[in-house]
Amino acid sequence: MFEFFRLSATRRIDDFSALLLKRSARWLGACWRITQDINMAEDAVQEALLKAWDRRAQFRGDAELDTWIHRIAVNCALDLLRQKRPISLQSDQGLDAAEGNPALFADPLAALSPTDHLQGEQLIQRLTQALPGLTDLERLCFVLKHLEQYRLDEIALELQCSVDRVKQALFRGVRKLRISLAAFGDSTP
Amino acid sequence: MNDQQLLLFALKDGLSAAEQASIAAALEHDPALRARLTKLEQALGDLRQFADMPVSEAALNRWQSALDRAQRLQEPASRGSFWRWQRAIGVAAFASVLLMIGMLFLTKPQPPTIPITARHDAQILRRGVLQQFAESQTVLAGLGVQPEQDSALINELIAQHRNFEKLAEAQGEIKLARVLRALEPLLLALDQPVDAGAGAELREQLQFEIAAMQTKWAPAASKHSIPTL
Numbered sequence: 171m172f173e174f175f176r177l178s179a180t181r182r183i184d185d186f187s188a189l190l191l192k193r194s195a196r197w198l199g200a201c202w203r204i205t206q207d208i209n210m211a212e213d214a215v216q217e218a219l220l221k222a223w224d225r226r227a228q229f230r231g232d233a234e235l236d237t238w239i240h241r242i243a244v245n246c247a248l249d250l251l252r253q254k255r256p257i258s259l260q261s262d263q264g265l266d267a268a269e270g271n272p273a274l275f276a277d278p279l280a281a282l283s284p285t286d287h288l289q290g291e292q293l294i295q296r297l298t299q300a301l302p303g304l305t306d307l308e309r310l311c312f313v314l315k316h317l318e319q320y321r322l323d324e325i326a327l328e329l330q331c332s333v334d335r336v337k338q339a340l341f342r343g344v345r346k347l348r349i350s351l352a353a354f355g356d357s358t359p
Numbered sequence: 360m361n362d363q364q365l366l367l368f369a370l371k372d373g374l375s376a377a378e379q380a381s382i383a384a385a386l387e388h389d390p391a392l393r394a395r396l397t398k399l400e401q402a403l404g405d406l407r408q409f410a411d412m413p414v415s416e417a418a419l420n421r422w423q424s425a426l427d428r429a430q431r432l433q434e435p436a437s438r439g440s441f442w443r444w445q446r447a448i449g450v451a452a453f454a455s456v457l458l459m460i461g462m463l464f465l466t467k468p469q470p471p472t473i474p475i476t477a478r479h480d481a482q483i484l485r486r487g488v489l490q491q492f493a494e495s496q497t498v499l500a501g502l503g504v505q506p507e508q509d510s511a512l513i514n515e516l517i518a519q520h521r522n523f524e525k526l527a528e529a530q531g532e533i534k535l536a537r538v539l540r541a542l543e544p545l546l547l548a549l550d551q552p553v554d555a556g557a558g559a560e561l562r563e564q565l566q567f568e569i570a571a572m573q574t575k576w577a578p579a580a581s582k583h584s585i586p587t588l
Contacts, residue, residue: 195411
């Protein structure tokens with residue numbers, strides 16, 4: 171009977187190793203977009219892996235395990251970021267006055283012709299470069315909502331602020347990114 | 360319709376049902392608004408194109424090592440817990456056997472407690488008889504003070520002696536019953552003496568006999584009560 175448990179445990183560590191090779195780049199990317207720090211992102215992934223290992227009996231398939239590790243990695247990244255520095259809710263005040271100006275919102279990508287739209291690695295590179303231009307709150311709201319599919323109220327709970335605050339930060343984040351991409355687009359030959 | 364509402368509409372979150380219905384209705388009738396939404400959704404699609412983060416060989420090795428270490432730490436614990444279970448089951452079985460033996464012992468018929476009760480009753484009986492002897496001495500000493508009451512007093516003594524005699528027989532105190540029975544003829548004779556002299560002799564004989572019985576049946580004095588001088 172004990173041999174069965176030992177073999178089962180061996181199989182499970184193999185499952186983890188396989189998943190690690192296949193999905194760790196995605197987990198690390200999610201954590202990096204939150205922390206903007208590769209060391210913190212790697213720590214978050216490791217912590218998520220160990221937590222998943224402790225609860226491995228709860229997962230029936232790789233898909234479930236992958237989703238769970240991803241989610242826990244994101245939470246760990248948020249925790250690590252909070253430990254390193256408090257997430258500022260005030261750093262995006264500068265744009266509040268501009269919110270009423272429709273000119274800032276209207277189609278920053280309009281300057282791009284359809285053929286100018288960035289493609290593939292170039293777009294990814296430029297998005298990655300644009301992300302640090304956002305405040306912590308804007309970046310976290312954008313990443314959690316748009317990339318991690320959190321609900322607005324979940325984000326508000328996670329970041330300990332109001333849903334309205336999250337909406338504003340999310341809007342500013344998207345707008346800044348579009349402006350950045352438009353700028354890149356303008357500079358594209 | 361501002362872009363914030365349009366963004367929330369595109370994200371399908373943060374709008375009330377009424378707001379969503381209002382935007383949907385506006386989109387239906389406003390081609391320009393539909394075009395704005397299409398561009399916004401296209402931009403959002405672009406913004407989703409973040410790449411996976413390249414993972415360094417060092418990071419992969421570190422994570423794998425952490426998992427291996429976690430596995431090694433848990434395996435002995437699992438093995439230990441397995442043997443702990445075995446030991447616990449063994450202890451529980453042993454305790455059950457002990458419990459069963461204890462229950463068997465407790466439910467086994469116990470020796471009757473009659474001897475203890477009888478011994479206790481015998482002590483009470485002897486104390487009662489000694490008390491009776493003391494009262495008899497008092498009654499005998501008082502005979503003749505009121506001669507008209509002597510007969511009643513003697514008969515009462517006889518009745519009490521008979522009661523104690525029966526009690527002694529019932530409790531198996533044969534010797535005591537015999538002594539009490541031996542005193543009865545003397546008491547009867549005292550009730551109907553031939554003359555005053557014979558009555559006095561009988562009374563002295565009875566007092567002597569009773570005093571002897573008192574000495575014989577009195578409980579042994581404890582060592583502490585013996586004078587040390």
